[in-house]
Amino acid sequence: MARPSILQALGAAMLSLALAGCAAQDGHRSTGQYTDDVSTTARVREALLKTPNLRSNTIQVETYQGVVQLSGFADNEDSAASAVGAARGVAGVKEIRNNIQIRNPQ
Numbered sequence: 097m098a099r100p101s102i103l104q105a106l107g108a109a110m111l112s113l114a115l116a117g118c119a120a121q122d123g124h125r126s127t128g129q130y131t132d133d134v135s136t137t138a139r140v141r142e143a144l145l146k147t148p149n150l151r152s153n154t155i156q157v158e159t160y161q162g163v164v165q166l167s168g169f170a171d172n173e174d175s176a177a178s179a180v181g182a183a184r185g186v187a188g189v190k191e192i193r194n195n196i197q198i199r200n201p202q
Contacts, residue, residue, distance in 0.1 A: 125161060133159040136188040140164055143182040150178050155196060157183070162190035169199050 125133065137159045144152035155168040164183050170176040176196040183192050 129161055132188060133161065136162065136164065136186065139186045140183045140189065143186050144179055147178050147182045150175050150182075152179075155179055159189075162188060163193060164189050164191070165193040165195060167195040168197070170196050171199055173198060 137157050140157045140159070141152070144150060144155060144157070151171065155166055155170065158165045158167075164186075166179055166183060170179060176194065176198060179196060180192055180194050183189055
């Protein structure tokens with residue numbers, strides 16, 4: 097029969113491994129960071145939908161550790177700037193990478 101101290105040590109080791117699996121590692125997000133990024137993406141998409149004169153269905157949003165990447169197409173520079181401004185006003189956005197292309201540059 098195993099001693100209680102051995103079982104406690106084994107339990108502590110298993111708990112440590114389980115918690116380490118949730119921690120952020122080089123280039124990876126923790127579960128909490130992933131959840132925050134998903135929420136930030138949703139809030140940015142909502143802000144884009146509420147932006148007047150912006151065809152938000154042509155702009156994609158991705159978030160990684162608070163850095164929001166906007167990509168896709170806008171009709172003009174003003175629309176692209178409106179999208180960036182809308183994203184900038186969202187809580188949780190640390191940085192914006194604007195990769196929006198202008199469809200018909202004038």
